[in-house]
Amino acid sequence: MEALNVERVKKSFRSDMMFSSKEILHGVSFSAREGEILGFLGPNGAGKTTTIKIILGLLRQDHGSVTIFDRPAGEKRSMSRIGYLPENPFYYPHLSLKEFLEFCGRLSGISNKKLDARCEEIISLVGLDRNKKQKIKSFSKGMLQRTGLAQAILHDPDLLILDEPFSGLDPGGRKTVRDIILELRNNGKTIFFSSHILPDMEALCDRTVIINNGAITKSIGLDEIFRIGENxxxxxxxxxxxxxxxxxxxxxxxxxxxxxxxxxxxxxxxxxxxxxxxxxxxxxxxxxxxxxHPSLEETFMNLVNGEKASAEKASEKSNSENEMKKEEVS
Ligand SMILES: Nc1ncnc2c1ncn2[C@@H]1O[C@H](COP(=O)(O)OP(=O)(O)OP(=O)(O)O)[C@@H](O)[C@H]1O
Ligand SMILES: [Mg+2]
Incomplete structure (x- = not known):
């Protein structure tokens, strides 16, 4: 079964001028199989967070559909199977980690009987045992990221959607998050995460979907980035x-x-x-x-820029052909 299926999703946003809008996602399609780790790679502004928000029902697409385990996204039953780490999460700063997780656990319907043990288990999993009584306002960026991961997996979801889970983490923190993701996959969970960090993508993902300018690229694969990036x-x-x-x-x-x-x-x-x-x-x-040896990031940017240039050329060509046809007709 597919854990996630995104089908021809389009999304436009109103621009500053009242009546004009700009299409940001141009028919995005991809799917994640149950039990796999699927990476979502793309440069800044490519449309990763917008796609993720549509999957979660936080934004509504203009066109296309999203299903979670074969059921429409947005349904309560589908949503309860998702754990989500936002790109810029907000946590109540005056709560301690344990209090915050207990709060999240109650919201997701974990019974009082199980709540304490589950919070302890997850706190230990993300390596914050020593900080569970500490107020979140005193947490470092890395500790906040682990807190976000903890709240995302607390209710034992089947599909994890993580928007930039490695952002702001040092190598030790990245390894912890990588190990957690791998352990979750070994327990049968499906993980879909966005990242800019190519080595993390390579180390973790069963497959990678690359988005550029609001469209899934067909011509660039992670293999190609690594092949060209080699030398x-x-x-x-x-x-x-x-x-x-x-x-x-x-x-x-x-x-x-x-x-x-x-x-x-x-x-x-x-x-x-x-x-x-x-x-x-x-x-x-x-x-x-x-x-x-160029950095992988550099290789990736060269490839996506090359693709953008050829797409622009193709669009210019088709525009000028249309103009010529118009002239012929008139
Ligand atoms: N609410 C909004 N209104 C108008 N434009 C938006 C809105 N949200 C996003 N955009 C635009 O949509 C495009 C895609 O943004 P998005 O946040 O999805 O990119 P991203 O791939 O997540 O980038 P990053 O790697 O920087 O997080 C950008 O050009 C952004 O300015
Ligand atoms: Mg983003």
């Missing part, structure tokens, strides 16, 4: 004609131009010699050869 061979040259670059097309990942310099990103180590020789033979000059 970047960059040749800086001068005097490369467009014919030279065209001849080398199959050997190059990407070409950038700045002023008179051309930056050639070579696909594989073994192509370097061919590329350099061809540039020399056709009258070009090699200024620099660098073999670098």
């Amino acid at each position: 970047r061979i960059e040749i800086t040259a001068r005097g490369c004609s467009s014919k030279t670059l065209d001849d080398l097309r199959d050997y190059l990942e990407r070409v950038d131009n700045k002023d008179e310099e051309t930056f050639l990103f070579v696909k594989k180590q073994e192509y370097i010699r061919t590329v350099i020789q061809h540039i020399y033979n056709s009258g070009g000059e090699i200024l620099k050869v660098a073999n670098e």
